[in-house]
Amino acid sequence: MIAAKGICKFYGSGENRQEVLKGVDLNVSDGEFVVILGVSGSGKSTLLNILSGLERADSGSVQYDGTDILRLSDSELTKFRKAQVGFIFQQYYLLPHLSVEKNVRMGADLAGNRNYADVIEAVGLADKRKKYPGELSGGEQQRVAIARALAKQPKVLFCDEPTGALDEGTGRQILDYISKLQKSSGISVIMVTHNQNIADMADSVVRLNSGTVLEVRENGKQKSAYEIGW
Amino acid sequence: MVIGIKDALKFIGISIVVCCAAFVCTLFLNYNLDLKSFGNIPDAAIPLYNAQLSMGKAIAAISGCGLALTSVVLLVFYLKNYINAHGKQLGILKAMGYSRFSVAKHFWIFGLSVFLGAAIGFLAAYLYMPTFYRVQNADGLLPEFAVRFHFELLLYLIVLPTLAFACLAVLYAIWKLKAPVLNLLRENCTKTIKAHKERDESFLKGLGSATLKSKKLLIFLIAFSAFCFSSMVQMSLSMFDLASETFAWMILMIGLILAFMTLLMSLSSVVKGNAKTIAIMRIFGYEYSVCSNRILGAYRPFSYVGFVVGTLYQFALLKIMLGVFFADVDIPVYTFDWKALAVALFAFVAVYELVLFLYAQRIKKLPLKSVMEE
Numbered sequence A: 001m002i003a004a005k006g007i008c009k010f011y012g013s014g015e016n017r018q019e020v021l022k023g024v025d026l027n028v029s030d031g032e033f034v035v036i037l038g039v040s041g042s043g044k045s046t047l048l049n050i051l052s053g054l055e056r057a058d059s060g061s062v063q064y065d066g067t068d069i070l071r072l073s074d075s076e077l078t079k080f081r082k083a084q085v086g087f088i089f090q091q092y093y094l095l096p097h098l099s100v101e102k103n104v105r106m107g108a109d110l111a112g113n114r115n116y117a118d119v120i121e122a123v124g125l126a127d128k129r130k131k132y133p134g135e136l137s138g139g140e141q142q143r144v145a146i147a148r149a150l151a152k153q154p155k156v157l158f159c160d161e162p163t164g165a166l167d168e169g170t171g172r173q174i175l176d177y178i179s180k181l182q183k184s185s186g187i188s189v190i191m192v193t194h195n196q197n198i199a200d201m202a203d204s205v206v207r208l209n210s211g212t213v214l215e216v217r218e219n220g221k222q223k224s225a226y227e228i229g230w
Numbered sequence B: 001m002v003i004g005i006k007d008a009l010k011f012i013g014i015s016i017v018v019c020c021a022a023f024v025c026t027l028f029l030n031y032n033l034d035l036k037s038f039g040n041i042p043d044a045a046i047p048l049y050n051a052q053l054s055m056g057k058a059i060a061a062i063s064g065c066g067l068a069l070t071s072v073v074l075l076v077f078y079l080k081n082y083i084n085a086h087g088k089q090l091g092i093l094k095a096m097g098y099s100r101f102s103v104a105k106h107f108w109i110f111g112l113s114v115f116l117g118a119a120i121g122f123l124a125a126y127l128y129m130p131t132f133y134r135v136q137n138a139d140g141l142l143p144e145f146a147v148r149f150h151f152e153l154l155l156y157l158i159v160l161p162t163l164a165f166a167c168l169a170v171l172y173a174i175w176k177l178k179a180p181v182l183n184l185l186r187e188n189c190t191k192t193i194k195a196h197k198e199r200d201e202s203f204l205k206g207l208g209s210a211t212l213k214s215k216k217l218l219i220f221l222i223a224f225s226a227f228c229f230s231s232m233v234q235m236s237l238s239m240f241d242l243a244s245e246t247f248a249w250m251i252l253m254i255g256l257i258l259a260f261m262t263l264l265m266s267l268s269s270v271v272k273g274n275a276k277t278i279a280i281m282r283i284f285g286y287e288y289s290v291c292s293n294r295i296l297g298a299y300r301p302f303s304y305v306g307f308v309v310g311t312l313y314q315f316a317l318l319k320i321m322l323g324v325f326f327a328d329v330d331i332p333v334y335t336f337d338w339k340a341l342a343v344a345l346f347a348f349v350a351v352y353e354l355v356l357f358l359y360a361q362r363i364k365k366l367p368l369k370s371v372m373e374e
């Protein structure tokens, strides 16, 4: 269970000081699929970074089962991330000097997961295992980032535009895989997206607008990745 | 255009090296020129006169050549790094249709870092010169003579090096910009990777060698800086047996400054070059010590190789130089200086580990996001 309260975040100083998050509250229960929607620049990526302990908020608290991660020391935060979270970044952040397989193993080895090959296969990159990120297309790189996060078998998965670079077919396939994993292993998924349709798959939908939560909507009936529009 | 004076200032390492070289060379060459202008020297002073001329030549040659070479290597390394880091901007300019030369010509500005160092060293030398002349003639054997300004030194020690380095920078840039636009635009290390066999081992196990392979330049830099450190410190320490104490102290100071500078710079390049990888690993939950051992630790053996080569090099260089310049002068026979080796090795290990430790403290404090977005 994740409970975020009153999260504020400022960037810049002096005249350039900008309040990017203005007291955001958010609750995510175990095994929940949450989608965060909002226009570009509304603070979605910043919110994800704070929820996952990558960045510290200027005020507020982020509690995981009662532990406030904003109060953890850096080494405690590292342990926390190792045990709990997986990331799929908007900019991928692959290690360019390592092959696809090694990039995925970076996540898998942390969790002692020996079945990383299955994950690579699930994102459709089995034949590109030995390639390097620079030799892949944008969408393929995104899928490596996805495989790396999933191979880590996290308890909470943070995804920032995980299908932004994918075509409809591949996008649906990946979303289907993520949602099946979410249901079968009971992980929580927090996903940022521009695609309104993906919201139909979620348990709840959060609308963010210039740093404040506009609405939180519970989804009565979730659709599968192949039922949503695109 | 993308290159400004600010970028030239980043090459401060070169300025410092050049500054030391200019200082030493100006001092000794000016003294030698003044000394040579004497018509008749008292018989009693002739041995001293000869010894001082030879010493001046030897020191100017050793430090001049050694440091000039060091700065050429540093310049090329810096430029390569600069072009890698700004590959995107340069690639965009090229893609828009700017010719190679029209982009590369702006690289002349890096000659300024040489000018800055040389000018400061030159000035400092003339400020120190009256004292130096007094010390050189402390016994009063030579007739009194005043410091004279030699215009040709200005030309050889400031103007020509500046022009030479400016040209070198432009030529190097022209050569590097020959790369296809796409290679410049892409991230620097992706293009060179050949399909080498990757063994089936855990992520951490293969990490060190993959890191080394991706940035071979850094291996060279680390080895080179260890080479400089070991040769400069040992050579400076050996001076105490070979030259007068004033000389020895001066050389030691300069040697130490240079040794620390090069080592510091190369370590900071290594840390910066791998900061992103470390940041990504830490995001996933790898501890800093693990990342640092696997990634930064991989460079350590190369630093020791550089150290050993530097030790041999300085021994050979001193042996040869002393043979050439002091053939007819009576100085103690030069043998390998074990004490200097011990001191240099201890200093090297201490500085190396201390710098890495301090960097670790700094990296740990940086927000992960800021490291990645650089």
Ligand SMILES: Nc1ncnc2c1ncn2[C@@H]1O[C@H](COP(=O)(O)OP(=O)(O)OP(=O)(O)O)[C@@H](O)[C@H]1O
Binding pocket: A011, A012, A020, A038, A039, A040, A041, A042, A043, A044, A045, A046, A047, A090
């Ligand atoms: N490091 C930073 N320094 C200063 N401002 C920043 C920084 N990071 C983000 N911002 C600002 O914070 C605001 C929110 O950024 P954020 O990346 O969270 O937006 P987003 O909702 O993810 O947008 P997008 O959909 O385009 O990815 C933006 O206006 C951006 O300019």
Ligand SMILES: [Mg+2]
Binding pocket: A044, A045, A046, A090, A160
């Ligand atoms: Mg974003």
